[in-house]
Amino acid sequence: MQLRNIAIIAHVDHGKTTLVDKILHSTNVFRSNQETGELIMDNNDLEKERGITILAKNVSVMYKDVKINVIDTPGHADFGGEVERVLKMADGVILLVDAFEGPMPQTRFVLQKALNLNLKPIVVINKVDKPNCRPDEVHDAVFELFFNLDATEEQLNFPTYYGSGKNGWFNDSLTPREDILPLLDGILEHVPQPKIAEGTLQMQITSLDYSTFLGRIAIGKVTRGKLVENQPISLVQADGTIKKSRVRELYIFEALGKKKVTEVYPGDICALVGLEDFGIGDTVADFENPEALPITYVDEPTMNMTFSINNSPFFGKDGKFVTSRHLRDRLMKETEKNLALRVMDTDAADSFLVYGRGILHLGVLVETMRREGYELTVGQPQVIVKMIDGKRSEPFETLVVDVPQEFASKVIDLVTRRKGEMLIMETKGDMQHLEFEIPSRGLIGLRTQMLTNTAGEAVMAHRFNEYKPWKGPIPGRNNGVLVAKEAGTTTGYSLDKLQDRGSFFVDPGEEVYKGMIIGETNKPGDLVVNPNEGKKLTNMRASGTDGAANIAPKILMTLEECMEYIQQDECIEVTPNHIRMRKTILDEEERKKYQKMLKTEEVG
Structure with missing residues (x-):
């Protein structure tokens, strides 16, 4: 065929x-x-x-x-x-x-x-x-x-x-x-017909599938030889280990599904059931004379985030999987099929360092886990720093922005403040096409600011370029946050009184806890406030009515926006029903002590 x-x-x-x-x-x-x-x-x-x-x-x-x-x-x-x-x-x-x-x-x-x-x-x-x-x-x-x-x-x-x-x-x-x-x-x-090389069986596993009935399924293209049902084979792993195994079932792709077959000819893409402990890049080879294909190397990750168990006062209210063992098993399972992801243990038994290709890559993983019933806490995304030729180096990316001409100057100002350098500026119709080279750190939180400053008109895309010497500090968030003083339920009365201090991420009637971030202040510096205070009731009738409290609706933020928003001392609590931002150290006095200690260390 x-x-x-x-x-x-x-x-x-x-x-x-x-x-x-x-x-x-x-x-x-x-x-x-x-x-x-x-x-x-x-x-x-x-x-x-x-x-x-x-x-x-x-x-x-x-x-x-x-x-x-x-x-x-x-x-x-x-x-x-x-x-x-x-x-x-x-x-x-x-x-x-x-x-x-x-x-x-x-x-x-x-x-x-x-x-x-x-x-x-x-x-x-x-x-x-x-x-x-x-x-x-x-x-x-x-x-x-x-x-x-x-x-x-x-x-x-x-x-x-x-x-x-x-x-x-x-x-x-x-x-x-x-x-x-x-x-x-x-x-x-x-497009040429697939090239068929002479020789014994070779198929590289390039993708994985999973079925609750069949277990893990290996997908790849048969480059030479042919695969037959029940055939004994050798699995050559990335480290050179050879395992003997047998093909239990074979499927080829037909329309949107898979069709069970008894043999697969060279050049075709197939799914193979019956192998255990295989990884992407491994070769399915001849039983007696196994020969491996060259391994696929994937570009290194450029960002990492700390994933840990949910340790907030609302722990265990929403999720099914809340322990560090659940979290560890799920992350390890993800690395089997998500090639650009790495997971490392940290000093703390309930925290893991997860490396990925960018905020969206890590955000999709967190969102998937949340929908599966996991509760976890994730920290601020950090870029991976390397020492190259004795110099501290960080990843740089090429950033491309297409924006209406009247907003071009705002975009250039935003990117240059984050240590970006403009490479190309040209006009495409009534749009301005801008290209920059920017440290990956500078991209964290940039999309939200860019869309705000260009009335949602900017189209931005970026890709990893190379590691270059560290560019120095990049300004973070301009404003501080409003932090809840104690646990309780927010009241309309209290939020109304606090409106002149900033804008809110919560509505009246929401449960909050001490140390939870409930809004953004109007100026730099964090503010600890009490959003739970009720109106003092007397038996005297007031001429005003409580219904007159006009509170602006809360700001809704997606998971990726929260990841870009938080600072070093903050984290996100993610549960199947809620995404809440909070301070890593919930107690205000403890936070102050920790900040003091850090300053002393810096001076020392």
């Missing part, structure tokens, strides 16, 4: 998952009367809510008697580890580029990986129906990008298709049509 393996890569929001939808519909995967909805591939709750792809996924379609395995990849820089490993399964890539925005930093990052693996590229310029779009300029920019990434002569000669995924057409010219068949024909024509 003829085969094509293709990965779809693009920057976040350029339309990868929508394109996969159209491929599925065009190849009649669904019955004509079947309700499918949109963004079929984003089947995880978090993906649906955020409108982003987090996990790479496989589907396969049949077109003109050729099986096409399609791999949908995440576009966000924090999930780059996910993309790097799945590209190993593909023989060609569709590079999807927005007809207005053009190639973005993440496009460059993923394309570099694809070109290094010598994959055949097809360029698709999407959203040509948008106003202000500039498909010809974007085509030139993509060519320039390929050239800068040292693409080979053959790779530079890439075919280009134009269209609109939303309106369901793609063509090799700008003429609109009814379907995406020219693109499917292009895949058959330009």
Whole structure:
């Protein structure tokens, strides 16, 4: 049977998952009367809510008697580890580029990986129906990008298709049509059949799946030899250990699901049941003469956060899993399938240091755990500092901001205050395109400030660049916080009286505890306040009414916004129903003593 393996890569929001939808519909995967909805591939709750792809996924379609395995990849820089490993399964890539925005930093990052693996590229310029779009300029920019990434002569000669995924057409010219068949024909024509090497069995595990019935499932592409049900095999692990095992069941991808088969031929992507203790990058090889494939190395993490058990007064009210053993087991389980994540023990038995690729990467992990019923406390995200050539060095990132021209000066001011340096400034239509180099520390909390200062118009993207010498202190949050003085229930009377001191993260009638952060002050410096005071009632009638208290609604913050907001001495309590910010040391006197001790140490 003829085969094509293709990965779809693009920057976040350029339309990868929508394109996969159209491929599925065009190849009649669904019955004509079947309700499918949109963004079929984003089947995880978090993906649906955020409108982003987090996990790479496989589907396969049949077109003109050729099986096409399609791999949908995440576009966000924090999930780059996910993309790097799945590209190993593909023989060609569709590079999807927005007809207005053009190639973005993440496009460059993923394309570099694809070109290094010598994959055949097809360029698709999407959203040509948008106003202000500039498909010809974007085509030139993509060519320039390929050239800068040292693409080979053959790779530079890439075919280009134009269209609109939303309106369901793609063509090799700008003429609109009814379907995406020219693109499917292009895949058959330009993407090579998988190369089959001679020799014994080899399959590298590039992804994992889990089923409550079958246990852990290994997914990868059979590069040579063939796999048969019940066949004895050797599992060659990353450290060179060889384990003997047996294939219990085999599945290939068919449409949106898996189909059980008795054998898998080289070049096809399959799922394998029956292996134990395997990791990503391990090789399934011949029983008698095992030969390993080179291991996939994933870029190092750039940020870490402390995860510890929930030790607030509200401990155990919401969650099912609250002990350090639960927390440890869950984090270790996550490292098995999340390649860019590392977990390390700390001096405290109930705290763990978790390393990841960025705030979104770590935030998605915390959000997933919270939905599974875990209670935990997470600290402020910190960048990972290394000593390089005797100098203290920190990670730097390339930051790209597209913003209306009237806000450009505010953006430049914000980024330069956080030690960013401007590299490029150019006009794209009525938008200003700015590129900076900025320490990763400077990005923490930047998105919220950027959106506030640009009336929500700024579009920002960033990706890790390299380690460079430490840039010095970066100013943090400008204002202090309002901290609850004692436990109790907030009252409208009390909050009304405190309104001139700042804005609140709580509403009247909410349970609070001593040391919990309940709002932000109007000026620098923290303030300990009592939000629980009730009105003193007398038997004299007052002329006013209690109903006249006009309290502004509380500020709602997402988990990522809280992670960017907190300072060194603060943390976030995360439970299935609540996200609360608090001081790490709850008692005010203890906090003062600790601050004094720190100052003494600094002076000493």
